[in-house]
Amino acid sequence: MHSARYQQPIIGYCIGKPDGNYAHPTKCNSFYTCSNGATYIIKCPNDLYFNSKSNRCDFDHNVKCINFTCAGRLNGNYANPSNCSTFYACSNGYLYEMDCPAGLYYNETMDMCDYPRNVRCNLVSFKYSQSPSNNNANNAANNAVASVISDDMDDLINSVLSGEEENSWNDRRTHRHHSRKRSQQGRRMLTQNKQKREFHQCLAGSYRQMSRGHHCKLCHPGFFCPTGSVEPIPCTPGFFCDAIGLVTPAGQCSAGYYCPVGSSVPNSGLCPQGHYCPTGASKPVPCTRGMYCAGMGLTFPSGVCTAGYFCPPGSSVPNETTCPKDHFCPPRSFLPRPCPKRMTAQIGSSNFDDCTARK
Numbered sequence: 001m002h003s004a005r006y007q008q009p010i011i012g013y014c015i016g017k018p019d020g021n022y023a024h025p026t027k028c029n030s031f032y033t034c035s036n037g038a039t040y041i042i043k044c045p046n047d048l049y050f051n052s053k054s055n056r057c058d059f060d061h062n063v064k065c066i067n068f069t070c071a072g073r074l075n076g077n078y079a080n081p082s083n084c085s086t087f088y089a090c091s092n093g094y095l096y097e098m099d100c101p102a103g104l105y106y107n108e109t110m111d112m113c114d115y116p117r118n119v120r121c122n123l124v125s126f127k128y129s130q131s132p133s134n135n136n137a138n139n140a141a142n143n144a145v146a147s148v149i150s151d152d153m154d155d156l157i158n159s160v161l162s163g164e165e166e167n168s169w170n171d172r173r174t175h176r177h178h179s180r181k182r183s184q185q186g187r188r189m190l191t192q193n194k195q196k197r198e199f200h201q202c203l204a205g206s207y208r209q210m211s212r213g214h215h216c217k218l219c220h221p222g223f224f225c226p227t228g229s230v231e232p233i234p235c236t237p238g239f240f241c242d243a244i245g246l247v248t249p250a251g252q253c254s255a256g257y258y259c260p261v262g263s264s265v266p267n268s269g270l271c272p273q274g275h276y277c278p279t280g281a282s283k284p285v286p287c288t289r290g291m292y293c294a295g296m297g298l299t300f301p302s303g304v305c306t307a308g309y310f311c312p313p314g315s316s317v318p319n320e321t322t323c324p325k326d327h328f329c330p331p332r333s334f335l336p337r338p339c340p341k342r343m344t345a346q347i348g349s350s351n352f353d354d355c356t357a358r359k
Contacts (some may be wrong), residue, residue, distance in 0.1 A: 020033075022034065023052040076090060084116075100113035100218060205245035207229035238281060250266075258271060273316045276293050276301055292316055293314075305333055310333040310334055310335055328354050
């Protein structure tokens with residue numbers, strides 16, 4: 001008598017996937033069954049492993065698999081011994097398979113996704129070996145058992161989908177018709193309840209696009225991801241996000257530079273001439289009226305406008321514009337001041353005394 005028991009799934013695995021069976025990433029003796037977007041974990045009977053190539057439960061020496069579980073592990077990240085571009089994250093006993101950004105490998109020493117040249121990627125080598133005691137009789141027996149297992153895979157899956165947590169193989173074969181009928185009813189119930197299912201949130205610093213798969217993806221530089229993010233958030237203007245997997249922006253933009261939305265470095269843009277950029281600037285600030293900003297990368301104005309000239313906002317030299325006739329421009333002028341009526345002044349006058357009576 002053999003029985004199969006369905007277990008608590010990693011919820012959300014089947015979203016966006018076609019109906020069918022999928023190898024469990026960490027449990028060799030289990031596999032996922034996807035039905036209308038719902039996820040079921042089914043355990044192979046009789047200590048067998050799921051073989052994704054043949055789509056059936058098989059003997060362990062025919063299956064490539066590594067067991068990994070978060071049970072007994074501290075919260076944190078762990079290298080995936082079979083795939084350097086992904087890693088496992090354990091959080092309160094839950095297992096998450098995380099993807100590094102394209103072209104990067106997980107660096108367990110630094111606990112971050114890194115360039116492949118900085119990572120010692122030791123993939124596990126799998127050997128497909130036969131037992132030394134195997135002979136023709138043993139092979140024939142194995143094939144016969146495998147054939148029985150393959151024939152009953154559909155019944156095994158249907159019993160789970162229909163809500164039967166345990167049942168013997170003999171009962172499944174005897175009640176094959178009833179099992180299929182219950183499976184159809186179960187599928188209809190799954191469709192009705194699909195929208196009511198809750199999904200585990202991704203860890204802080206990562207996001208999951210529900211329409212594009214079940215894996216949590218690390219935030220790229222230029223973005224940050226609070227807990228439960230479904231999209232990466234562009235870095236806040238005036239701040240920078242310079243690392244992978246940030247939960248909040250890393251810090252304010254450097255003085256003398258400006259950081260627009262989505263900046264990945266603290267010196268995203270050099271402050272241009274005629275402007276200044278204090279710490280945390282999201283865009284260049286035009287030079288204060290009556291003052292000038294000479295050069296680039298300024299954190300505050302260079303000085304006041306020269307007497308006899310006026311400096312509107314954004315001026316880059318102390319003698320930006322010459323004071324016009326019949327006006328005077330004291331130091332720090334941003335507009336020329338007119339002389340009183342029936343009085344005049346020469347071009348470039350700097351104070352009221354330069355205004356004289358008209359002749």
